[in-house]
Amino acid sequence: MSALADSVARLTGVAVEELSPLSGGDLSSVAAARLADGRAVVVKTGPLAGAEAEMLRAIAATGCPCPAVLAAAEDVLVMTRLADGGRPDAAAWAAFGEALRRLHDAAGDAYGWPRDHAFGPVTIRNAPRPDWPAFWAERRLTADIAALPADLARRVEALAARLPDLLPAAPPAALLHGDLWSGNVLWGPEGFSGVIDPACYHGHAEVDLAMLGLFGRLGDGFRDGHGPAEPGEAERRPIYQLWPALVHLRLFGGGYRGMVERLLAETGA
Structure with missing residues (x-):
């Protein structure tokens, strides 16, 4: 298992069963992960991951939908994955x-x-x-x-x-x-x-x-x-x-x- 998977497991307390890169991430690295308890999560790494976690918590506190922070360190952020692929009306x-x-x-x-x-x-x-x-x-x-x-x-x-x-x-x-x-x-x-x-x-x-x-x-x-x-x-x-x-x-x-x-x-x- 990769070092990133080990970090996610350590932060969440749940083993990682699958880990794959996601598209995007011009300014940071982003991956999709499936945890052993069945949850599909997104993992972002980089020097500002912890700062982003603070921002997501501030946004969530207003009631504006955003990924929920599951675990974070200064350089790793684990969050829920939002539904996408729809066409807005x-x-x-x-x-x-x-x-x-x-x-x-x-x-x-x-x-x-x-x-x-x-x-x-x-x-x-x-x-x-x-x-x-x-x-x-x-x-x-x-x-x-x-x-x-x-x-x-x-x-x-x-x-x-x-x-x-x-x-x-x-x-x-x-x-x-x-x-x-x-x-x-x-x-x-x-x-x-x-x-x-x-x-x-x-x-x-x-x-x-x-x-x-x-x-x-x-x-x-x-x-x-x-x-x-x-x-x-x-x-x-x-x-x-x-x-x-x-x-x-x-x-x-x-x-x-x-x-x-x-x-x-x-x-x-």
Whole structure:
């Protein structure tokens, strides 16, 4: 039996009968396992597995469906496997919207998270700030400005300087999923299954919605569950989409430069 299977058995107290890699896992390793007691589980390994366990517990406490944490160490996370492979209809999108609203209703005292996180080599800086535009400028857009091409860096810095005029100063500090693209929302035969792979922190709820719209679209029924858009959301959307676009540029290269330039142009930068 592999070392990973031994770790899972040690953490759960149950022997592992089968272990096989799952697709995905660009920034960590993910495997499916069948335990001797019949449970099908997912095992994630990597230096931030323990941090993800904390985030999943925080999400679950709001009532938003997500994998249940069965056992965790700093570098291994064992969790339940959610149903997937379904095709969402309007009712499923409404259920997802309602669940995400419950998540966002869990407000914090400041913007940020108790510790930093990461997307692979890109650090997610989460030191709390009481001022939202300052958080988005300092912890997101300009946190690693030297890693960007000089021409893009100048435009990002110019936009960051304007954020007090473009973003609300003190929106509710919603609990965010933090990496809510379509691949991290699972749909099963019965509808919405839950969210996976969080990178949680507290911030403006529109951040999650903007991420959902960056590589896809909100389905019919979503607003029935989550509620109507806030005034000015469309104007703020490219500001919030810019940070994940910058992350993709750093992680995956120049193929994302066009996205970054388009979003900067939409903000007027």
